[in-house]
Amino acid sequence: MSALFELTSLKGSRARTPEEKAARRKEAGRDNLAGYLFLLPWLVGLVVITIGPLIASLYLSFTDYSLIQAPEWTGLENYVRMLEDPRLHNALRVTFIYVVVGTPLQLVVALGIALLLNEGMKGLAFYRSIFYLPSLLGGSVAIALLWRQLFGTDGLVNQLLRLLGVDATIGWVSDPSYALWTIILLHVWTFGSPMVIFLAGLRQIPAMYYEAAAVDGATRWSRFIRITLPLLSPIIFFNLVLQVIGAFQSFTQAFVVSNGTGGPSDSTMFYTLYLYDRGFGNFEMGYAAAMAWLLVVIVGALTAVNFLLSRFWVFYDD
Amino acid sequence: MAVNRRQFLTAAGGLAAVAGSGGLAACGGSGSGGGGGNADGSAELAFAWWGNEVRNANTTAAIDAYTAANPNVTISPQPGEWASYWDKLATQTAGNTAPDIIQMDMAYISEYGTRGALLDLEEYGVDVSKFAEGTVDSGRIEGKLYGVNAGINTPTILANPELYEEAGVDMPDDTTWTWEEYGAIAEELSAKLGSGSFGSDSIFNDVLLSAYLRQQGKELFTPEGLGFAVEDVIPWFELMKSFVDSGALPDAARISEGATKPLDQGDFVVGNSAMAQYWSNQVEAVNKSSGKTMAILRYPSTTGQATDRQAWYKASMLWSASARTRHPEAAVALISWWVNSPESADANLAERGIPANLEIRERITPELSEDQQAVATFIADIEPELGTTPIAPPPGGGELGDIMQRYQLDMLFGRTAPADAANGFYTEATSNLKV
Numbered sequence: 001m002s003a004l005f006e007l008t009s010l011k012g013s014r015a016r017t018p019e020e021k022a023a024r025r026k027e028a029g030r031d032n033l034a035g036y037l038f039l040l041p042w043l044v045g046l047v048v049i050t051i052g053p054l055i056a057s058l059y060l061s062f063t064d065y066s067l068i069q070a071p072e073w074t075g076l077e078n079y080v081r082m083l084e085d086p087r088l089h090n091a092l093r094v095t096f097i098y099v100v101v102g103t104p105l106q107l108v109v110a111l112g113i114a115l116l117l118n119e120g121m122k123g124l125a126f127y128r129s130i131f132y133l134p135s136l137l138g139g140s141v142a143i144a145l146l147w148r149q150l151f152g153t154d155g156l157v158n159q160l161l162r163l164l165g166v167d168a169t170i171g172w173v174s175d176p177s178y179a180l181w182t183i184i185l186l187h188v189w190t191f192g193s194p195m196v197i198f199l200a201g202l203r204q205i206p207a208m209y210y211e212a213a214a215v216d217g218a219t220r221w222s223r224f225i226r227i228t229l230p231l232l233s234p235i236i237f238f239n240l241v242l243q244v245i246g247a248f249q250s251f252t253q254a255f256v257v258s259n260g261t262g263g264p265s266d267s268t269m270f271y272t273l274y275l276y277d278r279g280f281g282n283f284e285m286g287y288a289a290a291m292a293w294l295l296v297v298i299v300g301a302l303t304a305v306n307f308l309l310s311r312f313w314v315f316y317d318d
Numbered sequence: 319m320a321v322n323r324r325q326f327l328t329a330a331g332g333l334a335a336v337a338g339s340g341g342l343a344a345c346g347g348s349g350s351g352g353g354g355g356n357a358d359g360s361a362e363l364a365f366a367w368w369g370n371e372v373r374n375a376n377t378t379a380a381i382d383a384y385t386a387a388n389p390n391v392t393i394s395p396q397p398g399e400w401a402s403y404w405d406k407l408a409t410q411t412a413g414n415t416a417p418d419i420i421q422m423d424m425a426y427i428s429e430y431g432t433r434g435a436l437l438d439l440e441e442y443g444v445d446v447s448k449f450a451e452g453t454v455d456s457g458r459i460e461g462k463l464y465g466v467n468a469g470i471n472t473p474t475i476l477a478n479p480e481l482y483e484e485a486g487v488d489m490p491d492d493t494t495w496t497w498e499e500y501g502a503i504a505e506e507l508s509a510k511l512g513s514g515s516f517g518s519d520s521i522f523n524d525v526l527l528s529a530y531l532r533q534q535g536k537e538l539f540t541p542e543g544l545g546f547a548v549e550d551v552i553p554w555f556e557l558m559k560s561f562v563d564s565g566a567l568p569d570a571a572r573i574s575e576g577a578t579k580p581l582d583q584g585d586f587v588v589g590n591s592a593m594a595q596y597w598s599n600q601v602e603a604v605n606k607s608s609g610k611t612m613a614i615l616r617y618p619s620t621t622g623q624a625t626d627r628q629a630w631y632k633a634s635m636l637w638s639a640s641a642r643t644r645h646p647e648a649a650v651a652l653i654s655w656w657v658n659s660p661e662s663a664d665a666n667l668a669e670r671g672i673p674a675n676l677e678i679r680e681r682i683t684p685e686l687s688e689d690q691q692a693v694a695t696f697i698a699d700i701e702p703e704l705g706t707t708p709i710a711p712p713p714g715g716g717e718l719g720d721i722m723q724r725y726q727l728d729m730l731f732g733r734t735a736p737a738d739a740a741n742g743f744y745t746e747a748t749s750n751l752k753v
Contacts, residue, residue, distance in 0.1 A: 066713075067412040068433040153575055171571030174578075176731055259578035260401075261720060265727045280405050282714060282750070283429055
């Protein structure tokens with residue numbers, strides 16, 4: 001404690017003589033050194049695990065690289081090929097539908113449940129955990145396998161429909177018209193993490209606003225529209241950005257539900273799944289790297305658009 | 319509010335940056351490229367295979383037997399699972415740490431072989447002198463032997479005798495049946511078995527397409543690319559459509575679903591269908607999972623004569639060595655021992671398929687299970703029906719079956735006509751090849 005105090009007082013005092021200046025520089029250097037030492041694990045991680053592969057991937061995206069042979073420079077060939085690859089365009093289409101439909105739905109469900117849980121019911125911690133559970137499980141292989149069973153031709157969903165008198169013989173995961181929707185449903189079901197963030201946000205809206213509104217005779221609906229939504233908008237925005245980025249990168253669910261094929265008929269061929277298929281399935285790592293960079297650009301652009309649009313609807317109460 | 323604008327922007331920006339970099343995660347390989355080259359003939363070999371519990375135990379026992387007899391060789395085993403095995407092998411090869419001995423598959427051998435990642439085993443004197451005819455060429459690409467047959471496999475049609483009996487249909491004569499007769503029998507079975515059951519799983523996969531093309535004097539692949547024209551596969555797509563329309567095969571959704579099911583949940587194994595196409599080395603697993611003894615039949619022919627059906631022996635898997643191994647002699651010596659020695663045979667039996675070495679096959683046959691003995695008999699019986707050995711799929715050819723299935727489903731779900739589906743398949747299969 002006292003050493004720290006001396007250090008700060010030394011830094012605070014004005015150094016006048018050259019000796020004092022040198023001593024101060026030395027102190028400062030030692031000070032920085034300690035800082036860098038503490039940063040080291042993160043720095044090493046950043047360079048080795050993030051920046052290194054990032055640069056390598058950028059380089060590889062301009063090459064023909066089979067993994068087995070050394071990469072060969074091909075310039076923009078991979079990027080040109082992306083323009084005329086119908087399966088890539090299909091993968092983009094599938095992924096956009098998934099993001100554009102799945103993310104808002106998921107956020108609406110998350111907000112709805114969060115509002116319910118915020119009513120101050122008994123055993124909140126218990127219900128919160130229960131509702132969070134799908135998020136922990138939803139990305140897992142086991143649940144994706146379960147999904148395949150539930151939505152199979154003879155699966156639970158069809159059996160329930162038959163109990164209701166519907167002649168259900170649809171293969172929900174095996175028919176290209178429905179397969180993507182079952183995966184979107186699985187995605188919506190994993191609403192736990194935005195829900196917890198919404199719940200935290202709801203807790204921070206000062207109760208006095210509601211009290212004042214109640215005194216003025218505002219209905220529940222107008223309290224929701226005029227108080228909750230505006231004050232929650234930064235949180236909604238946060239969740240939106242986060243979930244859009246996450247949705248673009250979903251992989252496990254489609255991989256397991258379709259057995260790695262993106263099938264039936266490429267109807268669940270997500271962008272990342274196609275990228276993986278090109279890279280590891282077909283030894284086209286250069287093309288896969290180029291695809292990864294296109295994804296970076298798309299996600300970056302969408303995030304930028306999100307931020308631009310946020311000016312019009314996000315309200316910061318500070 | 320607890321979140322102010324600046325904090326929020328920083329957090330969200332950081333997340334976006336992290337998200338962008340998440341595209342590809344490289345996984346590190348733990349393989350060793352072998353120890354130093356030692357003058358005394360000692361060697362350290364890394365040995366990789368994919369498999370199951372039985373195979374892991376057999377392989378470990380065989381490795382122990384080899385190192386006991388050759389104390390100057392140490393072997394570091396790298397067992398794996400099929401799905402992750404190829405990702406790992408590709409990254410190991412890229413990182414120059416490929417295992418010395420590699421259990422290889424026909425679907426990948428030319429990807430690795432033609433790119434110089436595998437050793438020409440003949441150059442280092444691998445011994446295949448006692449192998450059955452047609453079993454060595456599976457591993458030969460452009461004149462070089464990149465893989466040694468680790469067990470013989472051949473396509474079969476399996477039939478469920480109980481369902482035949484239930485339907486009151488006689489077992490077909492598999493030495494004379496044609497593709498059309500196959501469809502008629504399956505249709506009859508479907509009709510007599512009633513709803514929920516059907517005569518046959520889809521047999522319109524790449525394996526039987528190869529058979530079908532060979533019967534017209536074509537091949538799936540030649541070293542130059544596809545060995546057939548689009549006109550050759552239009553009838554194949556039409557035949558499939560007619561089988562589905564007649565009820566011989568299940569509907570599109572069921573076929574689509576069947577393609578993603580693991581073996582033990584397949585419609586044939588659980589008793590929903592009376593016939594299906596399997597490889598001979600799957601017979602034991604099918605029988606075990608279903609609790610029945612399925613009949614092993616020949617696939618149909620165009621002429622109605624089994625001797626015209628252009629059967630072939632495929633390597634169920636192969637033994638390869640890394641081109642970058644520091645101990646090519648030691649690696650090849652181990653492979654020779656593996657496929658020729660009685661000690662290895664006793665440890666491995668026919669778990670990787672019926673041995674290609676005829677003496678070994680004779681030695682282990684009495685010790686095989688009944689299912690495997692039946693397979694050994696079938697493999698010996700069909701020898702007069704063998705055509706030439708198909709070449710390994712060229713780079714990019716391993717996905718042909720997946721591509722075809724996509725276009726078949728498009729057709730079956732009524733999105734395209736058979737001829738258009740065949741055209742789409744042909745175009746994409748061609749452009750997917752890297753030859």
